Amino acid sequence: xIRQTTCLSAGEAATVHPLELAWDAADPLVLTLRFPLDEDxxxxxxxxxxxxxxxRGVASWAGDGDVRIRIASLALPHLAVIELRDADTxxxxxxxxxxxxxxxxxxxxxEAVPAGTEAVDVDHALALLLDTGGGEG
Numbered sequence: 707x708i709r710q711t712t713c714l715s716a717g718e719a720a721t722v723h724p725l726e727l728a729w730d731a732a733d734p735l736v737l738t739l740r741f742p743l744d745e746d747x748x749x750x751x752x753x754x755x756x757x758x759x760x761x762r763g764v765a766s767w768a769g770d771g772d773v774r775i776r777i778a779s780l781a782l783p784h785l786a787v788i789e790l791r792d793a794d795t796x797x798x799x800x801x802x803x804x805x806x807x808x809x810x811x812x813x814x815x816x817e818a819v820p821a822g823t824e825a826v827d828v829d830h831a832l833a834l835l836l837d838t839g840g841g842e843g
Contacts, residue, residue, distance in 0.1 A: 707731075707814060711807045713788070716800035725803065726750075727811045729757070734819040737811075739788065753790055757815060763788075764809050778802060 713725040726740040736754050743749040755773050762768035763775025764786050772793060778785035786805040791798050 707811075707818070709807065709811045709814075711803065713801040713803045716787070716802060723801070725801070727808070729811070729815045731819050734815070734824040737815070739790075757812070758821070760808065761812050761816075764805055764812065777805065 707729045709727040711725050711727060712722050715721050715723060724742050726738075726742065728738040728740055729736070735757055737757050737760055739753040739755055741751045741753075743751065753773065755775075759768045759773065760775055764777070767774070767776040769775055769789075772791040774787075774789040776787050776789075777783055778787050784805055785802050786808055788801045788803060789798055790801070
């Protein structure tokens with residue numbers, strides 16, 4: 707399941723960016739935030755986000771690690787803020803997204819795989835965690 711939307715980077719030079727919200731029923735606990743870097747959509751920065759963190763964030767505030775999601779403010783309740791921390795630099799990026807876009811996307815994922823019914827293939831998840839990207843095994 708994929709939803710194309712846009713976000714606004716917060717900061718000195720606020721810029722509108724394309725944003726792709728992606729989810730796969732085979733990995734139901736994870737949403738992917740994909741920020742394309744070129745018009746051909748070949749290069750992108752992707753962030754894996756826990757589905758329940760996103761759901762809690764559009765309702766109030768969630769996250770205390772490298773990903774935080776919250777309602778923008780009482781004055782701007784129709785916007786959500788997604789904050790992402792670059793592990794290499796320690797710098798935070800803030801992106802504003804229409805809250806209804808994220809809520810609608812989440813609702814569709816919960817309709818497909820309701821909370822509490824998620825099944826995870828432990829062997830597959832472990833293989834992904836241990837995969838070093840090829841090379842010598």
